[in-house]
Amino acid sequence: MTATITAFEDSPDQGQGQARDMRVRWALEEVGQPYDVRFVSFGDLKEAAHLALQPFGQIPTYQAGDLALFESGAIVLHIAERRRGLLPDDADARARAVMWIFAALNTVEPPIIELEQSFYAEGDKPWHRERVPLLQDHILARLDNLSCYLGGADWLDGEFSVGDLMMVMVLRRLHGTGTLENYQNLSAYVARGEARPAYKRAFAAQSAVYTSKAPSR
Numbered sequence: 001m002t003a004t005i006t007a008f009e010d011s012p013d014q015g016q017g018q019a020r021d022m023r024v025r026w027a028l029e030e031v032g033q034p035y036d037v038r039f040v041s042f043g044d045l046k047e048a049a050h051l052a053l054q055p056f057g058q059i060p061t062y063q064a065g066d067l068a069l070f071e072s073g074a075i076v077l078h079i080a081e082r083r084r085g086l087l088p089d090d091a092d093a094r095a096r097a098v099m100w101i102f103a104a105l106n107t108v109e110p111p112i113i114e115l116e117q118s119f120y121a122e123g124d125k126p127w128h129r130e131r132v133p134l135l136q137d138h139i140l141a142r143l144d145n146l147s148c149y150l151g152g153a154d155w156l157d158g159e160f161s162v163g164d165l166m167m168v169m170v171l172r173r174l175h176g177t178g179t180l181e182n183y184q185n186l187s188a189y190v191a192r193g194e195a196r197p198a199y200k201r202a203f204a205a206q207s208a209v210y211t212s213k214a215p216s217r
């Protein structure tokens with residue numbers, strides 16, 4: 001059964017892998033699950049039809065048969081659970097892979113998003129300039145710990161897993177900020193993720209939307 005996901009018709013980053021459908025596309029490519037994409041505008045996101053699928057008016061969503069899901073973490077975990085390739089066989093190692101999804105989404109991503117959003121939401125406030133270093137420090141504290149934990153390993157827990165997929169996607173949000181470059185092992189970790197054939201296929205499919213070379217599926 002072919003799943004259908006939603007993605008931006010016109011993404012703010014023009015298909016450079018930051019919109020969260022990229023996480024889902026990558027997971028689908030890793031497990032070899034075919035998918036269709038339904039493109040939505042920012043207006044569509046707030047319409048009743050989309051809100052019935054995603055109560056917060058966001059992308060991505062995932063539909064396959066009777067199942068409809070939202071939240072990129074839940075979608076990616078579902079994909080990983082249904083097909084081989086993203087979760088280890090060993091039960092304890094599977095639990096740890098899931099733990100890393102939560103760590104990426106609950107511990108590492110929030111300060112990154114807070115800084116990003118501060119520019120849109122508070123950029124014009126007189127105190128914003130003073131707040132930025134504080135928000136940057138929150139990110140650096142997480143990166144220090146993560147970098148220390150990863151050390152010289154290729155992946156967070158042995159073989160590549162869905163936990164790495166999510167962590168790489170979260171760290172990629174720092175592209176262009178100069179932050180990741182201070183951590184040689186984290187930069188190499190992200191590059192390792194981006195070098196995976198499944199990542200490349202997902203990225204090409206997302207960016208092709210903007211270069212009008214989208215392969216028909």
Ligand SMILES: N[C@@H](CCC(=O)N[C@@H](CS)C(=O)NCC(=O)O)C(=O)O
Pocket residue numbers: 018019020021045057058059060070071072073
């Ligand atoms: N926690 C959600 C966040 C989804 C999210 O923020 N999606 C963004 C695009 S990457 C969006 O739809 N933004 C439009 C909006 O919030 O109005 C997830 O991981 O799926």
